[in-house]
Amino acid sequence: MKAAAFDYTRPGSLKEALLALREHDGRAKLMAGGQSLGPMLNLRLARPPVVIDISGLPELRTVTRQDGMLRVGAAVTHAEIEDGVHELLRGTPLQQVAPGIAYRAIRNRGTLGGSLAHADPAADWVLTVVGLGATLEIAGPDGVRMLPADGYMQGAYTTALRDDELIAAVHVPVAGPAGRWGYYKFCRKTGEFAEASCAAWFDPSTGTARIAVGALDGAPRLLPQLAARIAQQGLPGLDETLLADELAGVMQDKDEHHRKLHGTAVARCLAQALG
Numbered sequence: 097m098k099a100a101a102f103d104y105t106r107p108g109s110l111k112e113a114l115l116a117l118r119e120h121d122g123r124a125k126l127m128a129g130g131q132s133l134g135p136m137l138n139l140r141l142a143r144p145p146v147v148i149d150i151s152g153l154p155e156l157r158t159v160t161r162q163d164g165m166l167r168v169g170a171a172v173t174h175a176e177i178e179d180g181v182h183e184l185l186r187g188t189p190l191q192q193v194a195p196g197i198a199y200r201a202i203r204n205r206g207t208l209g210g211s212l213a214h215a216d217p218a219a220d221w222v223l224t225v226v227g228l229g230a231t232l233e234i235a236g237p238d239g240v241r242m243l244p245a246d247g248y249m250q251g252a253y254t255t256a257l258r259d260d261e262l263i264a265a266v267h268v269p270v271a272g273p274a275g276r277w278g279y280y281k282f283c284r285k286t287g288e289f290a291e292a293s294c295a296a297w298f299d300p301s302t303g304t305a306r307i308a309v310g311a312l313d314g315a316p317r318l319l320p321q322l323a324a325r326i327a328q329q330g331l332p333g334l335d336e337t338l339l340a341d342e343l344a345g346v347m348q349d350k351d352e353h354h355r356k357l358h359g360t361a362v363a364r365c366l367a368q369a370l371g
């Protein structure tokens with residue numbers, strides 16, 4: 097199938113993009129890398145009258161350091177993060193995660209913000225931002241609002257974004273020298289979405305201890321009790337019963353097989369972070 101006819105516009109600034117969104121009253125579609133939107137247009141699951149191309153917006157293409165956080169523009173691509181094009185991202189958890197997303201051709205175009213806006217429950221950035229305790233910078237007609245990643249995704253393909261808003265950037269913490277990151281996912285083959293995934297982030301300098309599991313039916317979920325135990329005791333604190341109980345609480349709709357798969361993803365992720 098081919099996409100239904102639509103108009104195409106490529107604004108030159110964030111302000112123009114927001115005006116275009118407002119003008120079309122929730123019926124326009126933003127396009128960043130087009131890797132998820134393209135198939136949706138071709139399958140006619142999306143039939144917007146106009147597509148607003150934000151992939152080149154300068155405000156969405158930079159990486160800077162602000163108030164002890166990295167501000168990563170929403171239109172930075174997976175490949176740019178993987179390749180360390182932006183010096184500030186070299187050696188960060190984001191650079192570690194990027195090469196495992198899809199295939200290189202998709203990483204060349206797909207963007208951080210596009211992935212978060214699409215909100216596939218199995219997507220890598222969706223889990224990463226929750227694991228890191230990142231904050232989303234959301235631009236709208238009334239200015240910018242900052243939204244913790246924890247509450248941003250409300251369900252599968254459903255987020256707290258309003259029709260007249262877009263993700264401008266993601267603010268991620270900068271690791272202290274003792275910061276430890278782990279990321280593990282099960283995929284049937286390279287380039288496929290995860291069946292089970294886990295992100296873990298420990299930074300004693302800020303008292304941060306986070307373990308998040310992804311590839312659930314909806315948003316990623318945190319395992320706070322296990323994270324607190326691991327922060328105190330290190331890997332020996334990986335209590336199988338606590339892990340199973342906490343997973344059961346966030347995976348009520350999943351069967352035993354999936355709980356075991358997630359349990360193994362958590363154990364391997366923690367071993368990677370702290371082993």
Ligand SMILES: Cc1cc2nc3c(=O)[nH]c(=O)nc-3n(C[C@H](O)[C@H](O)[C@H](O)COP(=O)(O)OP(=O)(O)OC[C@H]3O[C@@H](n4cnc5c(N)ncnc54)[C@H](O)[C@@H]3O)c2cc1C
Nearest residue numbers: 126128129130131132133198206207209210213219220263
């Ligand atoms: C074969 C295949 C395999 C894949 N495998 C993986 C994988 O293993 N892991 C993974 O994480 N992802 C995977 N993906 C998804 C990929 O990472 C996409 O890049 C991503 O989902 C969408 O990013 P995009 O920039 O292309 O967004 P687009 O396709 O341009 O847009 C997606 C949606 O987000 C909206 N949008 C885009 N940017 C913004 C913004 N800044 N603010 C608000 N709304 C916005 C659009 O309106 C649209 O609704 C895969 C995709 C394909 C096709």
